[in-house]
Amino acid sequence: MPETPQSPGSGLIAQYLGAVGDALRGLDTAVLQAIADTCVSHCRAGAQLFACGNGGSAATASHFIEDVAKGIQPQGRRRVRAIALTDSVPLLTAWANDTDYANIFAAQLDNLAEPGDLLLAISGSGNSPNIIRAVDCARERQVHTIGLAGFGGGLLRQRAHQCLVVPSANMQHVEDVHLVVTHLLYTYLKHALETVSDPNGKTV
Secondary structure (H helix, E strand, O other): OOOOOOOOOHHHHHHHHHHHHHHHHHHOHHHHHHHHHHHHHHHOOOOEEEEOOOOHHHHHHHHHHHHHHHHHOOOOOOOOOOEEEOOHHHHHHHHHHHHHHHHHHHHHHHHOOOOEEEEEEOOOOOOHHHHHHHHHHHHOOEEEEEEEEEEHHHHHHOOOOOEEEEEOOOOOHHHHHHHHHHHHHHHHHHHHHOOOOOOOOOOO
């Protein structure tokens, strides 16, 4: 049989998948573990969970909150209170139009956040002004802040209490890894909050 000619894009496919795999393998798993444990401890304590981002990161923030709010049913208690600050287009455009685009998330946190809550702030560059302003507002209100970034982390790495930086300078690869990380955090939260232990601490 004649050989099937190789697609001219096959090399690009392998290169792209390889780069994303390298970025995943390059994650600081100790930082990721610490972030996952922080999410569990805060949600067990009844914290509200907020998330925000721009563009593709907004979609990831919304996706993460949808997973958490719907997909986790803790044993013997209500579901996690989870809010995507990205999801009300009328509110976002009102704040952007009447004040400044950099206020669209911080203004919402100013109304909703309470001490002990948790904010997941996603920025590929780590330098988005509205993300940094949201983190600063959250910290002022004693909200624990977690950042997901790439490109070295930018200001987000400096301002958030915890920050996981994807070791890549390609926005698509960074966003791919952020989606994997948020799915991982959801899975970790679901397992921790839905697991029942007997009086001796054994899983049942």
